[in-house]
Amino acid sequence: MVGLNKNILRTILIISYIMIVALIISGISGLFSYLNTGADRSSMLHTEIQKVEQYAPKLIWEPLKNEGRPMDNENLNALQNDYLDAWYVKQVAYKTNKTAGIKDYYTDSARENLYAFIALNKTENTTIEATTLSHNPTLEFFSEDGQLAVVTDRDVVEYKRVFKAEQLVLETTETSTYKMVFLLEDGFWRIRHLVKESSKPYLPETAKIKTDSLIIKGINYYPKATPWNMFGDAFAKDTIANDFKIIKNAGLNSVRIFVQYDDFGKANVNPKKLEKLKQTLDAAEENGLKVVITLFDFYGDYSIMNWTLNQRHAETIVSTFKDHNALIAWDIKNEPNLDFDSRGKDMVIAWLDNMIDLVKSIDKVHPVTIGWSNTQSAPILKDKVDIVSFHYYEGLSELDEAIKTMKKEIPNKPLVLQEFGMSSYNGFWKPLGSNVEDQANYHKKIQEIIAANKLQFMSWTLYDFVDVPKAVVGSRPWRRNTQKHFGFIDKNGVKKASFKYITN
Incomplete structure (x- = not known):
């Protein structure tokens, strides 16, 4: 009977040892996998603003003639995607007066101004519905270490509707120019600094179309x-x-x-x-x-x-x-x-x-x-x-x-x-x-x-x-x-x- 109890105890200890080792290996594997999937932003975000074909303004880059290091297409596409995502989450935030997603696309210093603006709008019961319809960015500078980029976006066509206590108080379409500094953090481009350099009313092109001979x-x-x-x-x-x-x-x-x-x-x-x-x-x-x-x-x-x-x-x-x-x-x-x-x-x-x-x-x-x-x-x-x-x-x-x-x-x-x-x-x-x-x-x-x-x-x-x-x-x-x-x-x-x- 004593020998039997020893065998049972030995079996339990072996099984426990195997389970503990398996759990340790599983934990290390999960940590290693997490550290190697930094490029999958959807697994990092704790928001509902993950961009899945939600925002597609017309965007045409000027030919790349920037100072500093040449930028390859892979980096340019990554910068473009994160830039458009930044616009999207900002517009969602202005519409809802909630800050979800802002931290994923703006650095600490840049998001302070956004948070303050959202807080002010919430206090004054103001909301903004907006979109951008076209962008014409120019890459001005790309640092040698690949961590910083400066972009000027000209002739950005923005449409806005401003509501006060759910009543429309302003509707406007503007053409603006923005200057931005981007930092590469955790494998993603975040806006570090954004300045609107100029803005004017949008005047669409008008062409006189002949209809004199049109008989339907x-x-x-x-x-x-x-x-x-x-x-x-x-x-x-x-x-x-x-x-x-x-x-x-x-x-x-x-x-x-x-x-x-x-x-x-x-x-x-x-x-x-x-x-x-x-x-x-x-x-x-x-x-x-x-x-x-x-x-x-x-x-x-x-x-x-x-x-x-x-x-x-x-x-x-x-x-x-x-x-x-x-x-x-x-x-x-x-x-x-x-x-x-x-x-x-x-x-x-x-x-x-x-x-x-x-x-x-x-x-x-x-x-x-x-x-x-x-x-x-x-x-x-x-x-x-x-x-x-x-x-x-x-x-x-x-x-x-x-x-x-x-x-x-x-x-x-x-x-x-x-x-x-x-x-x-x-x-x-x-x-x-x-x-x-x-x-x-x-x-x-x-x-x-x-x-x-x-x-x-x-x-x-x-x-x-x-x-x-x-x-x-x-x-x-x-x-x-x-x-x-x-x-x-x-x-x-x-x-x-x-x-x-x-x-x-």
């Missing part, structure tokens, strides 16, 4: 089988080209198509989607049609912190297709006024205003418009757009007067009735709806009004649709079925009575 007689287009999913897996250029041939033979000269922000990849536009859009424009050109491209369809987040991502999306599409022969105009956003109540009218208009500036800075030839959902909103930003576009689904008896009112308020811009139409659905879910004869009479009458007022137009739409996504009109069957029957051609490919009045 067109239609809004989706393929019959894939409405609101034109560039999805079922994309077929042959189908689109055949539809474009029908449109051209009907006497129309243009189509309006839609680019959805999420579908195209947001800030990082999907090259496959760009190729499908190119094929669509090619098909239009082959059939003698012009194209209005509507950007940001089904997008409703106008928050300032997302502006740089939105602008990179638009920049990619506009720069890719601005020279395509089929392009006739850019439509910034489809029916943005429907977001006024939920997102704030001032915020929506500010987003549109800045997006117009971006598009015009890239494409100085093609006109820009906004697809307002009604005549009342049409005068908004009338001095910024080149064409005033409006939609109309109300009673025709009021249309003529509404046009006359718009012409008084907007005397020097072309007017385009960009969407109009009537459903021919009067089935089970809407027994008192309109029929195909009502639809034909509607189009006959509205084309008479269009001709009398010398309006340009784009009707809704070529086909009755096989299905309408619930995301478009909801799940209520009377709404979905009504939306399916706006076409001039039914789902079997037969022209309806309204097709006779597809143009005047």
